[in-house]
Amino acid sequence: MNVKPDFSKNANVAATAPAYFSVWDLEAYYGESYIVQGVSFNVHEGEILALLGRNGAGKTSTLRAIARLDDPQVTHGEIWLDHQPLHLMRAHEASKLGIGLVPEDRRIIPGLTVEENIKLAQIAPPIGWSLSRIYELFPRLGERRLQEGVTLSGGEQQMLAIARALARDIKVLLLDEPYEGLAPVIVDEIEKTLRVIKEQGITTIIVEQNAVRALELSDRAVILDTGKIVFDGTAAEVLENESLRAEYLAI
Numbered sequence: 190m191n192v193k194p195d196f197s198k199n200a201n202v203a204a205t206a207p208a209y210f211s212v213w214d215l216e217a218y219y220g221e222s223y224i225v226q227g228v229s230f231n232v233h234e235g236e237i238l239a240l241l242g243r244n245g246a247g248k249t250s251t252l253r254a255i256a257r258l259d260d261p262q263v264t265h266g267e268i269w270l271d272h273q274p275l276h277l278m279r280a281h282e283a284s285k286l287g288i289g290l291v292p293e294d295r296r297i298i299p300g301l302t303v304e305e306n307i308k309l310a311q312i313a314p315p316i317g318w319s320l321s322r323i324y325e326l327f328p329r330l331g332e333r334r335l336q337e338g339v340t341l342s343g344g345e346q347q348m349l350a351i352a353r354a355l356a357r358d359i360k361v362l363l364l365d366e367p368y369e370g371l372a373p374v375i376v377d378e379i380e381k382t383l384r385v386i387k388e389q390g391i392t393t394i395i396v397e398q399n400a401v402r403a404l405e406l407s408d409r410a411v412i413l414d415t416g417k418i419v420f421d422g423t424a425a426e427v428l429e430n431e432s433l434r435a436e437y438l439a440i
């Protein structure tokens with residue numbers, strides 16, 4: 190982990206590196222299972238990157254490694270955010286630096302209202318968006334601010350999970366399957382908010398099984414297959430490349 194990144198040697202990483210956010214030769218394990226097998230990619234500031242691939246390709250594991258969660262265990266590689274070495278940090282330090290992970294299960298805290306769920310994210314600095322700014326982006330959350338968070342619909346819970354990330358001063362939003370189980374009309378609504386978040390300059394990495402919807406939103410895409418990158422390019426290139434989509438995304 191103490192080797193300096195040499196981006197020129199890695200075909201997956203743009204020649205313009207070091208970028209705002211970069212992952213370099215990341216390797217991670219669950220126990221003996223080698224899951225993330227030398228993953229490298231760059232994300233530019235304010236960009237939306239879709240991290241795609243079939244079930245079990247290693248997308249969630251890559252997000253968890255970036256967020257510096259304990260599992261999977263990172264054994265090699267570097268992760269840089271705005272010249273800061275994330276790979277040397279623990280999860281709470283990564284969060285403080287501006288990594289905001291919205292996990293697949295959304296983690297709404299039972300027994301707390303919508304507003305209490307949001308406020309809990311703000312008990313320690315760095316504080317991000319104010320409640321009024323959050324409710325402006327998500328009017329439904331404002332209307333339901335006194336309702337218990339876990340009683341919201343699936344789409345509203347997803348909004349709350351994103352709102353909670355924004356309540357902290359984040360630089361990079363990591364979204365794990367934000368559209369899962371949601372009706373297309375709700376996906377439209379969430380997509381709109383993700384575009385607004387992008388306009389505010391926040392960088393986003395989105396993992397999503399609904400690859401077409403994720404690609405329509407994203408600037409760039411990285412495709413993983415059994416823990417390795419098999420494509421790194423623009424989202425438009427993936428949408429236009431039928432064989433790539435069929436082989437790795439089944440779409």
Ligand SMILES: Nc1ncnc2c1ncn2[C@@H]1O[C@H](COP(=O)(O)OP(=O)(O)OP(=O)(O)O)[C@@H](O)[C@H]1O
Nearest residue numbers: 219222224242243244245246247248249250251260
């Ligand atoms: N906690 C764990 N312990 C052991 N193996 C795990 C654990 N979590 C995930 N794995 C394995 O790691 C591999 C990658 O899983 P990961 O969740 O990162 O894939 P994914 O691309 O996000 O797929 P999905 O869309 O199904 O979530 C899979 O083979 C999975 O079974």
